Structures are given as C-alpha cells and as structure tokens.
Amino acid sequence: SFQSEVEETLKRIQSHKGVIGTIVVNAEGIPIRTTLDNSTTVQYAGLLHQLTMKARSTVRDIDPQNDLTFLRVRSKKHEIMVAPDKEYLLIVIQNPSE
C-alpha cells in the first residue's frame, strides 16, 4: 500500500549504520513521522526547520539562481543531515564514529 511504502523507505534509512533517528517534517515545521521520542522529535523538528530556512535564504541571497539542496551539521557527537523540499524535510541523525 501507499503508506507501507513510506514506512519501508524510512525503515531502510533508519537501519543504516550509526543512524540514531529519522524525522520527517512538513512545510510548517511539524513532525509527521519519527523514530525518536516525542520531546526529542519536537525539539529537532522546530530547531532544524528554522535552521534550514535560514540556510536556504542565505544561499539564495548570495545568488538568487541558486538554491539549497542539502544541509549537514557536524558536531562533536554526531552529524545531522537535512534533505529539504518544497513540502517536506527529511532529518537524519547519525553517529558516524560508531
């Protein structure tokens, strides 16, 4: 079914080495799918949605013909990857050194 295809894709992503969590966020910054607990999800969704919008406007301000395709935030403990789109955002948190 349609829904199960979505689930399959998310499961595949989640099962990669080192992936801590996967979140799908809609255009308003509201999480619609997640593999993490509620409070963590809400935190990540809100903050990364804002960060992604800021990153996108930065790229477009520098060059209006350009646009953001991917955002990666590397920290001491893990890497957060954001794949943006007109309607959704996919956030994946990975611990690369595991």
Add this chain to the structure above:
Amino acid sequence: MIKKIMFRPLATTTCVPVAREADAPGGSGSAAGCFIFTMFTDETLETVGAESLWRKSRLLQQESKTCQTTELKTAEVEVQAGDTSENATQTEADEHRTQHFALERESPIHYPGLGEFLHSVEGVVVKELKRNVKSHAFEGFEVNWEDQSETVSCLHALQYSEAQESGLQVTSLSWNTTGSVVACAYGRLDDGDWSTEKSFVCTWNLDRRGLNPKRPDLVIDVPTSVMCLSFHPSKPSLIAGGLYSGEVLVWDTSRTQDPLCARTAMSDETHREPVYQVHWVPGARRGGGFSVLSAGADGRILVWQLDSEGQLTLSKGFALVTQQVPRNIKLSKARGDSLLGVTSLSLCPWDSDMFLVGVEGGLVLKCSFSTRTPAAVSSPSSGLALRAPAQFSFSSHAGPIHAIHCSPFHRNLFLCAGMDGHAHLCSLLQATPLLSLRLSDSYLFSVRWSPTRPLVFAAATGQGSVMIFDLGRGSLRPAATIEQDAGGKPVYCLEFNPKQPRLLAAGNADGTVKIWQLSAELIEQGQREAAQLEQLANEATE
C-alpha cells in the same frame, strides 16, 4: 420530672431535705433533692406551693387519634422474554491487527507527495550516510569554541576569619542547585573528644559582584561542629547539616531573621553520635518534596520529613548490625550485635531504591530503601521499627571508607576511597573492584566523579592536594594535580559545581575553601568516553 415544688421557708436554716411531689405515673424521675444548710432552731410555717405553668396533668388532655393508609392495591404481572438470539464476535488475526496499529500511529491524514519526496531523497541521503561511516575527513578535527585555558587556576580562596582563629577545619562543602552559592561547614575531623566548641556554616555567592573572599555572605552559628552539609536539589536556599552531637538541622538561607527552619528533637530515636552524612532523598509521593537522610557513627540511617512546625520527624529508619551484613565478606572480630558506624553514603542516580554505604570497618554495602527485614536492635519505645537495609557487600578497604560516589554516566559503576590511599573503581555486579588505584601515600578523604566527563574523577588527599584522574589515559598518573595547600594540611572535601562544570571547590584543614577553575581538557567530553566507560564496566562480567 417535677410537677410541683414545695418549699418550706425557714427563718433560720437547718439542713433539711425538701419534699417533692411524686412524679406522674410512668414518668422517669431524675433524682433531685435540695438541701438547705441551717443554723440551729426549728420553725414551721405553712407550706407554699406553685402550680406548674407549662405542664398539665396528662389525664386532662388526652386525645386519641387513629390513622390508616388508603387501601393498597396490589397486582401481579409477569413478563418473560419470549425469544433469544445469538451473536458472536471474534478478533481478527494478529497480523491484521498490527498492521492497523501501525496505521493508527501515523496521522490518519494522507500526506500528498510524501511518498514521492522520500523516494527522491532516499538515494542522496543513503549515499551520504554510507560515506560518513567510511570517511576519515573529520578524524582528529577539534574545534575550540571557548578560551582554552591550559592550566588550572585558583579563582578564589574563601576564608572566614573567626573560624580560622579557632583553628576550625572545613569539614564539608556543598554547591546549591543553581551553582552560584557555595556553603561550607566548619568543624573538626581529627578531634576525638566530645566537643562543645561552637562552629559555623558560611555561604558565599560567587556570582555576586563585590564578592569578598574574606567575608561570607551568610554566617550561621552552630553550637557544635558541623560534620556534613547538603543543599536541597531544587530549592536554592535550603541546606541540611549534620552535627557532631547527632542532631540534624535544616537552614533556610533566604530567611532574614533566623535561618534555622527545622531540627531534630533529641530523643531515643535520633542519632546519639556524630552524623557524618546528610543527603536529600526524593519523597515517597510523586512530585512530593524531599526528605532528609542522615547517617551517623551509631550505625543508624534515618529519613526525616520536614513538617510545618520546624520539626524533623522520623519517617523511616535503618540500622546496620554486624550480624545482619550479608556474609559474602568476612568481617573482622566485631561483635555480632554491634552497630557499624557509617562514614560515607551515596545515592544512586539511576535507581531511587538503592543506596551505597561505606562503614567503619572498611566495608561497602549495597542497601535498599524498600527492605522489610527488621534490624536486630532493640527498638526504642516510641517505636519506629528500624530495618536492616544491607543486601550485598563489596570487598573491603583496609580502613574506614571516606567517600563513595556513584557514576552519573553508568548505572553500575561507583568509586570508593578510604584511609588506605586507594581509590577503587567498582561495579555493582561483583564483589571485587574492577580497578584499584593507589593515589596517595596517605589518606584519601573524598572522591567525586566529574559531572561532564564520564572517565574523569577527582580525589582529595591527606597530603594537601587534589588529584584529577582520567581513566581514559591508560597511565596510572593523574591528569592533573592541584596543590591546595603547600603546608601539607589535608584536603577534606571537594565538590564539582553542578551548573558550571569548570568550577571545583575544595576545602582543607586550615579553614580555607578554594575555588578552582579547571582547564578545558578536563571538562570537555571526548567523543568516545561514554563507550570507553561502558567497556570498562563490561570487564566486570569477564
């Protein structure tokens, strides 16, 4: 019931009972006699009577009345269900149910385009995920966000002149929950005698402007030496302290008049010997307040509740009796029914039912709050029955254990340090220590895990230095040694600041509290520390 009262007035008085009318037939009489005291002559006069105004003879007024209900109509009717029907239900097979459940968990709204979106990004994301795992791009790449102080420096040396003049030592330190106030207790640790020397509890607010290290913000006078101190975990102004005399006091530093807000009454049930440890434990009620736990040299561990009248009332009590200690470790020749004095205690942040106790004989015991075994001591008359909490004992040090601390990063690990100069890293799962580190030639008075680095701990030695040890380093030498006092006077207590992990407070025998600012490498967590700690802990099972 008296219908008429007869009086016999007399010119002079004699002691006479006055006659009364007989009661109405069937009435219940209440005896009432009057006596009038008299002098000594008799006289008789005519009797005087008074009619009762309100009570008439029953015989005059009698009416009879009858009543009767209207006739009751009764009828008999029968009803019976004439037909039956059968109905059956059955749940669907499991697979179907879980499928439905998964759907329920998702929002029932169908998100248009979600599938296409995921389909399109999946490739990119998966490629990046795979590359990340293999990449060496960031290995060894460190970023410095803050001023890297390479050295440890002393920020403040706090002293209270009166205490120093009396030669008092700093026995205990505590930071409050906001991390801005440090309180220290003065007393004597090396005094064997019963002392009635008064001492002090002083607090300094380090975030305040105009901090004067020689003048505490608040000085509380206490009648005897204070042996231990602990700030409340959520209320920044409450401190509990245990005294040499066995009393437990709670002060509220926000009160201007008299900071003392609760104390234990001296009774059979309270400690009769110095209280060496005081802690706040969460109360039994959910979201309820905290209770004060005190443990002393008399082998008793008591839990007190603050009531509104400024009294600490006993709510639970435990006693450590030698013969009730679990027998996996042989104890020395102590008598079976003697009580083991408690010298150190640690609550476990992972399991609220468990606590660890270090006793005089060098034993570390794992204890439980919910134990039901009664202690083999004679109960005090006012009877709070004491219970025996010990469930397991760990192998002993050669002398009294001065400090135990459960790791904030791993649920099974704890450190203990004692008079033999060794610090043991132990696991709750086995009786012998995982690692035994000889840190000092003399005594170790305190040991504390770092709140930010899972592998780092600090120890206070009897030679006047604070050693900071990093288990990840592999070598047995400390990562840093801080000379607290050149005179070699022992450092008795140390505490990390819970909110500002850079600060470490240490108090020593000459009455000074020094606030040290640690270097960045001692504070910032490395990438794999938690995993290394886990590895160390797992060595226990091998």
